[in-house]
Amino acid sequence: MKNEVIDLRSDTVTRPVKGMLDAMQSAVVGDDVFGDDPTVIRLEMMVAGMFGKEAALFCPSGTMTNQIAMKAHTKPGDEVICDESSHVYRYEGGGIGFNSGCSVRLIRGDRGRITARQVEAEINPDDPHFPVSRLVVAENTANRGGGSCYDFQELVNISEICKRTGLRFHLDGARLFNALVKTGRTTTETGPLFDSVSICLSKGLGAPVGSVLTGSSDFIRQARRIRKAFGGGMRQAGYLAAAGIYAIENNINRLEEDHRKALRIGEILHKKDSVKEVLPVETNIVVYRLNNEIKDTDYLECLKEKGVLAIGFGPQTIRMVTHLDFTDNMLERLEKILLH
Numbered sequence: 001m002k003n004e005v006i007d008l009r010s011d012t013v014t015r016p017v018k019g020m021l022d023a024m025q026s027a028v029v030g031d032d033v034f035g036d037d038p039t040v041i042r043l044e045m046m047v048a049g050m051f052g053k054e055a056a057l058f059c060p061s062g063t064m065t066n067q068i069a070m071k072a073h074t075k076p077g078d079e080v081i082c083d084e085s086s087h088v089y090r091y092e093g094g095g096i097g098f099n100s101g102c103s104v105r106l107i108r109g110d111r112g113r114i115t116a117r118q119v120e121a122e123i124n125p126d127d128p129h130f131p132v133s134r135l136v137v138a139e140n141t142a143n144r145g146g147g148s149c150y151d152f153q154e155l156v157n158i159s160e161i162c163k164r165t166g167l168r169f170h171l172d173g174a175r176l177f178n179a180l181v182k183t184g185r186t187t188t189e190t191g192p193l194f195d196s197v198s199i200c201l202s203k204g205l206g207a208p209v210g211s212v213l214t215g216s217s218d219f220i221r222q223a224r225r226i227r228k229a230f231g232g233g234m235r236q237a238g239y240l241a242a243a244g245i246y247a248i249e250n251n252i253n254r255l256e257e258d259h260r261k262a263l264r265i266g267e268i269l270h271k272k273d274s275v276k277e278v279l280p281v282e283t284n285i286v287v288y289r290l291n292n293e294i295k296d297t298d299y300l301e302c303l304k305e306k307g308v309l310a311i312g313f314g315p316q317t318i319r320m321v322t323h324l325d326f327t328d329n330m331l332e333r334l335e336k337i338l339l340h
Helices: 018-025 038-050 062-073 095-100 116-122 152-165 176-183 187-193 217-229 238-250 255-269 296-305 328-339
Strands: 055-059 078-083 103-107 132-139 168-173 196-200 211-215 275-278 285-290 317-321
Touching: 018 238, 038 055, 038 187, 038 211, 038 238, 055 062, 055 217, 055 238, 062 095, 062 132, 062 168, 062 196, 062 211, 062 217, 078 095, 095 103, 103 116, 116 152, 132 152, 152 168, 152 187, 168 176, 168 187, 176 187, 176 196, 176 255, 211 217, 255 275, 255 285, 255 317, 255 328, 296 317
Parallel strands: 078 103, 078 132, 132 168, 168 196
Antiparallel strands: 055 211, 196 211, 275 285, 285 317
16 A cells, blocks of 8 residues: 655645544534624634633634734834744735735844844834834744744733833734643733734644634724625634634644654754754744755655655755644654655
8 A cells, every 4th residue: 555645744734533524514503794603603702712802703814814913903004013034924925015004124033033122122213204113923833933932921021012112912823822832831821912812723723724813802893894805704614613613622732742743853854964954843843954965846856756745945945844644653654764
């Protein structure tokens, strides 16, 4: 029997397990655009409660929840402060400018993580020559930082500066649960630091679709209007929300397994002469750089021929992401392939 492809391109490639499919099939649904889908309402209340927020909004994607949050927090001509490698800046199709009409003040952080001191230094003076500094966005874990996690106290410090200076603070928490599992922090500790929090259900938690944005009642009311304008309203969305509920109830603690496997991949790569650098592995993302003797495109093609899928992450840079469909047997096969 031919070996199954080892797909490490992203933690978004997972398939729903039987329990999740059963939950989806048995979901009680309504019409979410009319606000009467009971399973969507249950998911939104669950996430809001987890983070100590008043309300939440179920959306198709993390890009949409981030873009809605930024538009709700700003007005055209304002400025968003974030790390130069952040997802909201690099991977959301120029949405900050396209959707919100905002400029961006980029910070060179440490593997995607910015500090309170850096944020404070980039806040514009009250001068008509400059855009109004309005919003700070943090990404935890930081994708391009190799799944790096924020120090909790640094988030506290940034939050305090935002409150003191009147800025809003949004968390791109696409892989937040990876960070919480790694650091031992909780949703109830994290939520109050931010004006809004976005979480993804379709990454490490294994749901097929969906993200949730949470914040105050007034904020979510405005976010719902923006979602409608973005074309993000869904009808019998409870089938998808049921998958999200199952993911939250069953797949958070098991993220430790993904972290363990990613750490092992990092250890294997450290043994390879063709690998110049491996970023510190904290969660489920492994980012490494190749020596110049081998082209990244050739390297990826070679892996593909051997049944392993990864993605290019910049010049001579490769990313692998572990997930619930990446088994221990696959890890053993991968080790043999990488060390061959």
